[in-house]
Amino acid sequence: VTAPRAKLYKGVEMKFDIITVGSAVIDTFVESRIKETRGEMLLPVGKKLLVNHLGFATGGSGANTAVAFSRMGFKTGFLGKVGKDENGEMILKELKKEKVEFLGSISREPTGYSIVIDSKKRDRTILTFRGANEMLSFSELNLKELDTEWFYFSNMNENSFDTEAKLAEWANKHGIKLAFNPGSHIINSRRKDVLKILRYTDILVVNESEAKDLVGRFDEKAFKKIMKLGPKIVAITYGEKGAKVCNELWIYVTKPNKVKVIERTGAGDAFASGLVAAHIKLGDVEAAMKVATLNAESVIQQRGAKVGLLSWHQAVREMDRIKVNKKVFYRES
Ligand SMILES: Nc1ncnc2c1ncn2[C@@H]1O[C@H](COP(=O)(O)OP(=O)(O)OP(=O)(O)O)[C@@H](O)[C@H]1O
Ligand SMILES: [Mg+2]
Numbered sequence: 001v002t003a004p005r006a007k008l009y010k011g012v013e014m015k016f017d018i019i020t021v022g023s024a025v026i027d028t029f030v031e032s033r034i035k036e037t038r039g040e041m042l043l044p045v046g047k048k049l050l051v052n053h054l055g056f057a058t059g060g061s062g063a064n065t066a067v068a069f070s071r072m073g074f075k076t077g078f079l080g081k082v083g084k085d086e087n088g089e090m091i092l093k094e095l096k097k098e099k100v101e102f103l104g105s106i107s108r109e110p111t112g113y114s115i116v117i118d119s120k121k122r123d124r125t126i127l128t129f130r131g132a133n134e135m136l137s138f139s140e141l142n143l144k145e146l147d148t149e150w151f152y153f154s155n156m157n158e159n160s161f162d163t164e165a166k167l168a169e170w171a172n173k174h175g176i177k178l179a180f181n182p183g184s185h186i187i188n189s190r191r192k193d194v195l196k197i198l199r200y201t202d203i204l205v206v207n208e209s210e211a212k213d214l215v216g217r218f219d220e221k222a223f224k225k226i227m228k229l230g231p232k233i234v235a236i237t238y239g240e241k242g243a244k245v246c247n248e249l250w251i252y253v254t255k256p257n258k259v260k261v262i263e264r265t266g267a268g269d270a271f272a273s274g275l276v277a278a279h280i281k282l283g284d285v286e287a288a289m290k291v292a293t294l295n296a297e298s299v300i301q302q303r304g305a306k307v308g309l310l311s312w313h314q315a316v317r318e319m320d321r322i323k324v325n326k327k328v329f330y331r332e333s
Helices: 061-071 086-097 158-173 184-189 191-199 208-215 221-227 267-282 285-300 312-321
Strands: 016-021 025-031 053-059 076-079 081-083 100-102 105-107 112-118 124-129 148-153 177-180 203-207 233-237 243-246 250-254 324-328
Touching: 016 061, 016 158, 016 267, 025 086, 053 061, 053 086, 061 076, 061 086, 061 100, 061 267, 081 086, 086 100, 148 158, 148 267, 158 177, 158 191, 177 191, 184 191, 184 208, 203 208, 203 267, 208 221, 208 233, 221 233, 221 243, 233 267, 233 285, 243 285, 250 285, 267 285, 267 312, 285 312, 285 324
Parallel strands: 016 076, 016 148, 025 112, 076 100, 081 105, 148 177, 177 203, 203 233
Antiparallel strands: 025 053, 112 124, 233 243, 243 250, 250 324
């Protein structure tokens, strides 16, 4: 495995390998003993429920994936929005510590905030306040600063999603490659613009419900339908059942190892950023899936979406632990 190479564009080294666009929040983790019944966590009204463990961390998919790429050794920028408050400062400080350059701006809205309630079975429900995360506008971007080889778009809403849609077009005009991880809400509510971004997307990562919202299914037949929309590499993740990735030639299939789940927030971000990082470095889907799976596995064994994100060397060292099977992808079937 080679070290990251210097990126040359018109003879000049580019400032960034990758810029992530997405949310940044403070996550509060509430570990409860609340039981899950038929897919619900029921909170009785008018009672006080005890919390076993309380934790705080910075999170949000844009910031999480930026830190993931930086740890993998990429020159990384983060484009997003925080409020003019202590939570915002905490996020900026953390990004700096992780060697991520902040390319966003400060909003009059407060910094985004999420309350992550873990059930007894270790799945979670998130109460989220988007705040500043919705307020990124295209007109305030300093486009000259966005000197990058890749963009990674995580889920954004409202104004910030409009900005992603415009930025995708701008990126395409400037030969910048794009990875995209959209959420169900935006796929359903802004379909036309999601399809527009997909035309410019090189790598798409979705979970099974996002795949279903996009093309009505999440089995292997979904790959052909999604690829018709633009992406050249498509990953569908199936939680603890693993993931499948298709690259127009092969469908690669992998399962994670059985691990003890401590707190699963950030699994999707870790998988997607690991996949994109290893694809950029190695151009090999099989290796990329291994790095993705290891990154996700590592994150869910610890509390906090960034805790456990692997460095490139940590990931490479463990690659043999993940088995990947492949089969021919029949475009015509
Ligand atoms: N319980 C688990 N055990 C092992 N690996 C897991 C588990 N849950 C998720 N993963 C890993 O993380 C990857 C992504 O998980 P998932 O399909 O749940 O993504 P997601 O729904 O986008 O998650 P998120 O809610 O974090 O956005 C999986 O493909 C798998 O590799
Ligand atoms: Mg996800």
